Amino acid sequence: MTLKTELKRPEVLAPAGTLEKLKTAIHYGADAVYIGGDAYGLRSRAGNFSFEEMAEGVAFANTYGAKVYVAANMVTHEGDAKGAGEFFLKLREIGISAVIVSDPALIEICATDAPGLPIHLSTQASATNVETLEFWKKEGLERVVLAREVSMAEIAEIRQQTDVEIEAFIHGAMCISYSGRCTLSNHMSKRDANRGGCSQSCRWKYDLFDMPYAGERRSLQTNGEIEDEAFSMSAVDMSMIEHIPDLIQNGVDSFKIEGRMKSIHYVSTVANVYKKAVDSYMADPDHYECKQEWVDELWKVAQRELSTGFYYQTPSEEEQLFGARRKIPVFKFIGEVLAYDDATGVATIRQRNHFRVKDEIEFYGPGFNHFDQTVEVMWNEEGESIEKAPNAMMILTMPVAQPVKPGDMIRKKK
Structure with a gap:
């Protein structure tokens, strides 16, 4: 099956860890925001929303014609799904536009107990091919958030063979593990990354040490001197601001910005930039150019170094964080x-x-x-x-x- 693709304006989807961030993101141009509730999400330290705050957020979004999605993308262990049916039903009553879910158990509960509430497949489910998208379409899902490991060429191929909505990350942090499914945090700090407790162990500094006596610690790499770390499990961040045409022409329906724990400065700046870029492209695709001021603007907010992730190549050591910072927001x-x-x-x-x-x-x-x-x-x-x-x-x-x-x-x- 080959589908005809038409140029369609993508949704700019921004993170909103709090009600203040939700309003800021929409005020600065986001077409939709994604938030977390008090349960079933992967950001237990974000300012997650009560039902009352969700209702206020939905009312605010409605005045701008924007949408609010709720991430309920945890991997459930025995007993974790208790109460999920009532939770999804309440979201439907509030007017949430969709839920973002990865666990089949939660998908089944949502479809059964809150019929009519749209379900989007989380990136945690690692959707990387058209067969997977078609499978979830048959299960009633209307959108899939692609795994961050999918290339631009693969997106083009997927788009030609399915009409399932495609959501893809275009800016923000990259996880060092496949689609965020990591157990480092579980082992190293007893915090379950896939149930909302990630301690970001991959971002810690690592070295090789000689510890002959209690309390002593001497680096084998630097002979005890303090230097920039030589080892890394930490990826740089993603930025696709210079590749807006590729994303739109290959049929990405929603541009997802990572960062529910980022500041209102970050949310406002990044949403503002991508809104401007998308509007500029859609106004005149034939004469579009990425403006340097947009790139410079993104560097005014706190972030790591930037790359295009897996979209055009497999990341090398240049896409990892170690040694001295190569560029720092000022x-x-x-x-x-x-x-x-x-x-x-x-x-x-x-x-x-x-x-x-x-x-x-x-x-x-x-x-x-x-x-x-x-x-x-x-x-x-x-x-x-x-x-x-x-x-x-x-x-x-x-x-x-x-x-x-x-x-x-x-x-x-x-």
Whole structure:
């Protein structure tokens, strides 16, 4: 079977570890967000949502025409699936657009107890070929999140042979284990990675040590000197910003950004960039070009070095983290705009990181609107002039060079 593919605008799907991040992601252009509930997910340390928060998130998303998906992608052991039927039924009642599931037991429970709630296959299920997609289609699933190990050529072939929706990761962390199925954390910290407790053992620093006596530790590689680590199990992050045409032309329906535990600075920046890139391509595919400012923008948020993962080649040692960092983000998030007075040109700001008078700062907002200015003066909540804003979440006011809007962000070079 060969299917005709038409150019279709992909969904920009952003992570939302909290209600604040959900609203930020949608405000900055995400067409959909994925969140976690209080159970059945793989991010136990993320700010997972209560049912009340989910309902508020869905209501907010509806005003923007956006969707909310819930990740329930844990691998269940005996007893873990207890209560899942009621959980999925509640999600359906709230108006969740789909659940992301990997375990066949949870898929069966969802289909039986909450019929009509769409199910997407999680990347944890390692879907890498068209036969797998067709199998899950017969089970009633409408979308499959492909394994991160799938190449661009394989996506093209899959797309030609099935009409199942394809979701693919396009930015964020890469797992060193196949499709995230890892037991390092289980062995090394007694935290089950596949039931939400991953301690990220692959990100730890490793060396070979001589330990002849209790309490002594001498590196066999550096003769006891402290140097950059020589061993690594840690992959660099993925970024596909320079390959938007390939993803769209090969029929990827949803562009997934990793990072439910990342900051609102990260979520707003990455969603903003990919929204801009997708809109630019769809507006004029024949004359599209990836702008350097988009690439530079992504480097303003905290992340590891970047590569294209498995899309074009098997990653080499260059796609692993070891030794000295080759590139480091140089900006930090310092605040967000709460209000703006048109008459005075003064903005009310909530501080997120230390900054002071004379600092060069950058404002940015949805739609890729940016401008720089120097902080000339600022006042605290009592109206007193202050030289610095050292206290986290403090409220202050300051004149700004251009009009801003609530939700705009502020950052500066470290």
